[in-house]
Every structure is written in C-alpha cells, then in structure tokens.
Amino acid sequence: MSKKRKLGSRIKFICLLVFAAIVLYPLIWMISSSFKEESTIFSDLGIIPGAFTLENYRIGWQSNGRVTFTTYFLNSLLVSVLSVVGNLISCSLTAFAFARLKFKGKNLFFALMMMTLMLPQHAIIVPQYVYFYKLGWLDSFIPLVLPKFLATDAFFIYLLVQFIRGIPRELDEAAIVDGCSKYSVFFRIILPLCQPALVTTTIFTFMWSWNDFFTQVIYLRTTQNYTVTLGLRMFVDPTAKSAYGAMFAMSTLSIVPILILFVFFQKQLIEGIVAGGVKG
Amino acid sequence: MRKILDRYAGYVFLLPWLIGFLALTLVPMGMSFYYSFTNYNLLSAPKWIGVSNYVKMFTSDYHFMNALKVTFLYVFASVPLQLLVSLVLAFVLNKGVKGLSLFRAAYYVPSLLGGSVAISILWRQIFGMEGILNQALGLIGIESHVSWVANPDTAVWTLVLLRMWQFGSPMIIFLAAIKQVPAELMEAAAIDGATKFQQTRKIMLPMISPIILFNLVMQIISAFKVFTESYIISGGNGGVLDSLLFFTLHIYNEGFSKMRMGYASALAWVLVLIIAVLTVIVFFLSKRHVHYD
Numbered sequence: 309m310s311k312k313r314k315l316g317s318r319i320k321f322i323c324l325l326v327f328a329a330i331v332l333y334p335l336i337w338m339i340s341s342s343f344k345e346e347s348t349i350f351s352d353l354g355i356i357p358g359a360f361t362l363e364n365y366r367i368g369w370q371s372n373g374r375v376t377f378t379t380y381f382l383n384s385l386l387v388s389v390l391s392v393v394g395n396l397i398s399c400s401l402t403a404f405a406f407a408r409l410k411f412k413g414k415n416l417f418f419a420l421m422m423m424t425l426m427l428p429q430h431a432i433i434v435p436q437y438v439y440f441y442k443l444g445w446l447d448s449f450i451p452l453v454l455p456k457f458l459a460t461d462a463f464f465i466y467l468l469v470q471f472i473r474g475i476p477r478e479l480d481e482a483a484i485v486d487g488c489s490k491y492s493v494f495f496r497i498i499l500p501l502c503q504p505a506l507v508t509t510t511i512f513t514f515m516w517s518w519n520d521f522f523t524q525v526i527y528l529r530t531t532q533n534y535t536v537t538l539g540l541r542m543f544v545d546p547t548a549k550s551a552y553g554a555m556f557a558m559s560t561l562s563i564v565p566i567l568i569l570f571v572f573f574q575k576q577l578i579e580g581i582v583a584g585g586v587k588g
Numbered sequence: 589m590r591k592i593l594d595r596y597a598g599y600v601f602l603l604p605w606l607i608g609f610l611a612l613t614l615v616p617m618g619m620s621f622y623y624s625f626t627n628y629n630l631l632s633a634p635k636w637i638g639v640s641n642y643v644k645m646f647t648s649d650y651h652f653m654n655a656l657k658v659t660f661l662y663v664f665a666s667v668p669l670q671l672l673v674s675l676v677l678a679f680v681l682n683k684g685v686k687g688l689s690l691f692r693a694a695y696y697v698p699s700l701l702g703g704s705v706a707i708s709i710l711w712r713q714i715f716g717m718e719g720i721l722n723q724a725l726g727l728i729g730i731e732s733h734v735s736w737v738a739n740p741d742t743a744v745w746t747l748v749l750l751r752m753w754q755f756g757s758p759m760i761i762f763l764a765a766i767k768q769v770p771a772e773l774m775e776a777a778a779i780d781g782a783t784k785f786q787q788t789r790k791i792m793l794p795m796i797s798p799i800i801l802f803n804l805v806m807q808i809i810s811a812f813k814v815f816t817e818s819y820i821i822s823g824g825n826g827g828v829l830d831s832l833l834f835f836t837l838h839i840y841n842e843g844f845s846k847m848r849m850g851y852a853s854a855l856a857w858v859l860v861l862i863i864a865v866l867t868v869i870v871f872f873l874s875k876r877h878v879h880y881d
Contacts, residue, residue, distance in 0.1 A: 317684075317685070317686075320680065320683075320685065321685060321686055321687075324680070324681075324685060324691055328691060328694045328695065331694070331695060331697075331698060331753065332694060332697065332698075334710060334711075334714055334720075335697065335698070335701070335707075335710070337720065338706075338710045338713075350718045350719075350720075350723065351723065353720055353723055353724060353727070397604075398604040398605065398608070401601045401602075401603075401604060401605075402601065402602060402604065402605040404601050405597075405598050405599075405601035405602040405605075406602075409597055409598040409601060410598060411596075411597075411598025411599055411602070414598070417602065417605075417606075417609075420609065421605070421609070424609070424613055426809065426863075426867070427613070427617075427860070428809070428812070428813055428856075428859060428860055428863060429813070430813070430836060430839055430856040430859055430860070431616075431617060431620055431856050431857065431859075431860045432612070432613060432616035432617055432620060433843075433856070434616075434619075434620055434623060434843055434849050434852050434853045434856065435615070435616035435617075435619035435620045435623065435853075436612060436616050437843075437844070437849075438619070438630065438849065439616070441630060455608065455612050457604065458604050458605070458607050458608025458611070458612060459604050459605035459608050459609075460608045460609075460612055460613065465605070489590065489593070489594050489597075490594055490597040491593070491594075491597065494601070515700075519701075519703055519704045519705075521703075521704075521705055521815065521816040521819070521820075522815045522816070522836070522840075525819070525840075526840070526844050537704070537705045540705045540706060540709060541705060541819075541820065543709065544709060544712065544820055544823055545823075552713060555709055556709075556710075556713075559705075559706035559707075559709050559710065560706070562704065562705070562706045563701050563704060563706050563707075566700060566701060566704075567697075567700075567701075570693075570697070570700055574693060577700075578692070578696070578760055581757055581760050581761060582760060582761060582764040
C-alpha cells in the first residue's frame with residue numbers, strides 16, 4: 309500500500325511538473341527568442357538561443373527613432389508610482405471612515421461604494437473623457453492619476469475596511485481616553501497596523517497601472533507621453549514593419565518589473581487574491 | 589475648532605471618496621445615460637435623437653451583432669473551461685505535493701501577466717502564420733500555413749485558450765477554500781465507506797459552492813471587460829470578418845476612433861445591462877446548488 313502510494317505521488321509530481329513546463333513554455337520561449345537572431349526566431353522552437361545577441365534590445369529600445377523606450381519606461385513609472393500614492397492616501401482615509409467612524413448616511417455610502425465595485429469602467433469612460441477634454445487634460449497623465457487620489461478603486465477600500473475591522477477596537481478607545489483625536493488615532497494607531505494591507509494595495513495598484521492599456525490608449529496621444537504598453541502597441545501597428553526580435557525584447561523588458569514584484573511579494577500577492585478574489 | 593473637526597471626522601475622512609464618487613462616477617453615469625439618447629461628436633453640443641442609437645444597434649450596425657456574438661462565445665466557452673482547469677488543479681494540489689508553493693507560483697504567473705500587451709503580442713506570434721504552433725505542427729508532419737488568428741473560424745478560440753491559460757488566480761482562491769473544509773467531515777465520510785470521488789462530490793463541492801459561484805461571477809464580469817487582447821491581437825480593427833471584435837473594442841472604436849460619443853454611451857449601457865442581467869441569472873440559477881454555511 310505505502311509503496312503503491314509512493315509511486316502514485318511520484319507520478320502525480322511528474323505530471324504537475326510537465327504541466328508547469330507546458331504552461332510556462334510560451335513565456336520562456338518569448339524571453340529566449342528575444343536573445344536570438346531575428347532570422348532564427350521563427351524556425352527555432354528551442355528555449356536556448358544558438359547565437360546569443362543583444363541586437364534585438366538595441367533595435368527595440370530605439371522604438372520609432374525619435375522617442376525611445378527610455379521615455380516610455382519613465383512615463384509608466386511615473387503613472388504607476390503616482391497611482392500608488394493616490395490609492396494609498398485616498399483608500400486608507402475612506403476605509404478608516406467606513407470601518408471606525410460614525411456619521412449620517414454611512415450605510416448608504418458604504419452600499420454605494422460596494423456597488424461601484426461591480427460597475428464596468430465602460431459605463432463612465434465617455435463622460436469622463438468629455439470632462440477631461442473640456443478641462444484641456446487630454447494627452448496628459450492627469451486623467452490616469454487623478455481618479456486614484458479620489459478613491460475610485462473600491463476594491464482597495466473594501467480590502468482595507470476588512471483589515472481595519474480586524475484591529476481590536478480597544479486600541480483606539482484607549483488612545484481616545486488618553487486624549488487622542490480621531491485624526492491621531494488614524495495616523496498613530498490604525499495606519500501603522502495596516503501595513504500588510506497597504507503593501508497589498510501598493511503591489512496591486514502598481515501592477516494594474518503598469519499593465520493598464522484601455523485608459524492609456526484612450527487618453528495618451530503623443531509619443532512623448534506614451535507609456536510602455538503604448539510603446540509596445542506601436543510594434544503591432546499595421547503600418548509598422550514587424551520586427552519580432554525587437555518586439556519580444558521590449559515585451560520581455562515590460563514584464564520584468566511585474567516579475568520582480570511577484571518574486572519579492574509573492575506571499576502578500578497570494579493573500580490579496582484570497583482576501584478579495586482578485587483577478588490578477 | 590478641534591471639537592468640530594473631531595465631530596465631523598467621518599466626513600473629513602470620506603471627503604476624497606465623496607468627491608470622486610460624485611464627480612467621477614455618479615454624474616458621469618447620468619451624463620452617459622443622457623448621451624446615449626443623443627448624437628454627440630464632442631465638437632458640437634449633444635443633439636437629442638431619442639432612442640435612435642438603441643434602434644440603430646439592432647437594425648443597421650452589423651458590427652454590433654458580430655461583437656455580441658464573439659463576446660458571448662468567448663465568455664461562455666472560456667470561463668467554464670478556465671474554472672474547470674483551476675478547480676481540478678486545486679484538488680490535485682490540495683492532496684499534498686512536494687514543492688506546493690513552487691507549483692502554485694508557477695501556475696499563477698500566467699494570471700499575473702495574462703492581460704498585458706506583451707502577452708497579447710506573444711499570442712499573435714504563437715498563432716500567426718509563421719508562428720510556433722504551425723512550426724510545431726510541421727515537426728509532427730501536419731503542414732499548416734494558415735494563421736490561426738486571421739482565420740475567422742479559429743480566431744476567437746485562440747483567445748479562449750489565452751483565458752484558460754490564466755487559470756492560476758481562481759485556482760488559488762479554490763485552494764484556500766478547500767483548505768477551510770474541516771478534515772473531520774471527509775474522515776467521517778471515509779469511515780462510512782464513501783469513495784474518494786463521493787467524498788469530493790457530496791461533501792467538498794457543496795462546501796465550496798459559494799466560492800465556485802463567486803469565481804464564476806467575477807470571471808464572467810472580467811471576461812466581458814476584456815479589451816487588450818482583442819485590440820492587440822486583431823491590430824485594433826476587430827480582425828477578419830470581425831472575428832476578434834469584442835464588445836469593448838466596438839465601444840472604443842465607435843467612441844474614441846469615430847468620435848460617436850452618443851452611440852458609444854448607448855453601447856456601454858447595453859454592456860452594463862448584459863452584465864447585470866447575467867449576474868442576476870447566475871445567482872438565481874445557483875440558488876438550489878449553492879450552500880451557505
């Protein structure tokens with residue numbers, strides 16, 4: 309029995325390993341192809357480049373020649389970092405109000421907030437575009453970043469509310485007895501204790517902004533303001549001649565920040581998915 | 589002063605959200621509803637045309653019908669398959685495997701990157717005319733010189749596969765749910781002579797049914813919102829014979845390429861309605877099968 313079981317578990321282990329290899333093969337092939345010579349990419353299914361070259365990276369980085377990926381990466385970084393800052397500030401303030409403070413209309417507001425969780429962005433994108441057009445903010449980062457400072461990502465509010473509810477109330481009450489205002493309770497007690505949830509918020513916000521395509525393709529026009537996703541899109545323009553080597557090289561670079569975050573914050577990421585059932 | 593500030597602390601903390609909710613959600617929703625009854629190109633004022641936009645969808649916009657067909661096919665093929673794969677793997681991984689956390693991480697990577705432009709570009713190559721799929725088929729003697737993404741019969745299925753590939757995130761949620769089922773329940777059933785299969789079907793599945801429902805609803809909603817893959821893989825035009833024209837891409841093309849803001853708003857409301865109705869139907873149908881507590 310135990311021998312049979314041992315064999316069974318070994319077979320299962322090998323099956324899972326083979327399955328993992330199949331699942332990850334396309335990704336690994338892309339990364340390896342970015343180091344292959346352009347002419348060999350199509351015929352070579354292997355994952356070890358025959359002749360290792362960095363030429364694809366040199367060509368790809370040039371983009372259209374006038375604006376390079378240096379600009380795109382800096383723009384993406386700026387948009388993502390500002391989004392993170394916005395979400396951290398606005399979502400933690402909102403979550404504290406919902407989780408700890410008493411005020412009129414709280415239940416109604418909370419219900420409305422939860423409803424926005426389900427609302428597709430498409431329902432409001434046209435009027436938002438009209439707003440930003442009238443304010444003269446098209447082709448700038450404001451439409452991408454400003455909503456984050458106004459707590460429009462309900463998911464993180466929900467995540468933080470759940471987290472704050474888990475912090476013992478006695479802590480705030482003791483502080484208030486000692487003469488703390490609600491503001492110092494937030495800054496001195498709740499915020500420091502929220503750190504794990506704030507880390508989750510940071511990682512997800514960064515990754516989502518980094519990968520965002522829909523909002524960026526709508527609002528950004530000139531290549532000077534392009535982000536990495538828009539820089540990549542230029543490769544698939546029907547007018548551009550397709551250079552797969554360069555395309556794979558830049559695609560690979562574009563996912564590096566995400567993979568780094570994943571390696572370092574795997575635990576928080578997985579806890580975040582479980583906590584909210586996020587689509588990663 | 590301090591007293592007043594403390595008394596109204598709730599509203600002070602809520603202020604950013606309140607402004608955001610009013611200015612960026614509630615008012616835009618109203619405006620978008622109004623625009624959907626107008627002709628509006630951004631340059632001149634919106635012109636009221638009644639329900640013409642809604643009539644137009646069903647009578648003279650053949651792209652609309654195509655987009656509807658493609659999107660429904662995509663959602664109803666990909667979501668059940670994706671959830672099936674993730675559920676099966678969650679069961680397999682739950683039974684104790686060496687290197688569990690490594691497998692979990694490896695299987696999650698596609699979910700992490702799936703919606704990115706980079707992966708869409710990769711998919712375009714894999715299923716392209718000279719892509720690695722055709723190369724691989726050539727190796728085993730099947731000559732194929734057709735691009736899978738340009739062939740209207742297969743195009744949407746490459747995207748279904750792309751979604752199935754992202755089975756990792758529902759799998760992680762299933763794994764967490766399975767871990768919460770008390771081991772005593774399964775043991776008791778085993779003592780009563782239930783087979784492994786019976787234990788899973790009669791105890792495990794009902795116990796995690798709320799999570800299955802949750803994943804189903806979340807994945808349906810997220811599948812309806814897919815945009816990047818449709819845009820990048822079709823090159824922005826919806827592909828041959830609209831075979832990759834997802835509903836969101838149609839909204840984008842009408843609103844932001846052709847500047848038909850009124851019509852795009854009407855389309856967006858139809859999408860919201862479809863998602864809302866489907867969510868209600870799923871909840872209703874699941875009433876008998878989902879066990880809370």
